[in-house]
Amino acid sequence: YGYTIVNDVTARDVQMRHQQWDMGKSFDTFCPMGPWLVSADEMDGRETRVRCWVNGELRQDAPTANMIFDIPTLIETVSRGITLYPGDVIATGTPAGVGMGFNPPRYLRDGDTVRIEIDGIGSIENQFAGGA
Known part of the structure; x- marks a missing residue:
């Protein structure tokens, strides 16, 4: 497996109205990924720093070690109820600093x-291009 960047886009208005996380995360154009995949033997994802800026303002800055679950635990947990196949993507979530x-x-x-x-x-x- 390997690593890439996932922009975990959420439409909070839809999510809060439906009280279902997936409803606010599944629109067309949501979940952009890239710029490429880095194989696991090329980097150690346990101590990697994640940063996010909105209009040049740093909003999130944390090492992956501070995430709620480490990557092996995420894979183990997800695979308990979902069959994983090559090419499947598991998003880790995001550090503190989201808009809400x-x-x-x-x-x-x-x-x-x-x-x-x-x-x-x-x-x-x-x-970001807001919907009507």
Whole structure:
């Protein structure tokens, strides 16, 4: 297996209305990934730093060691109830600093730019286009 960057996009308004996590995460254009896959023998995902900027403002900055579950535990847990196949993607979740965690919440707006960088992988940048 290997590592890449996943922009864990969530439509909080839809998610809160339905109280179902998947409803707010499954729209077309959600979950951009890249810029490429780095094989597990090329990097150690346990101590890798994850950063996220919104319009140039650093919002998230944490090592993967601070995630709730480490990668082997995630794979073990998911595979208990789901058959995994080559090419399947498991997203680890995100460090503290998401928009709904601010008081008041700071949700993305039309035109905002989100940049995610993970040491040893690179970065991806996406512009948010709000729906009607």
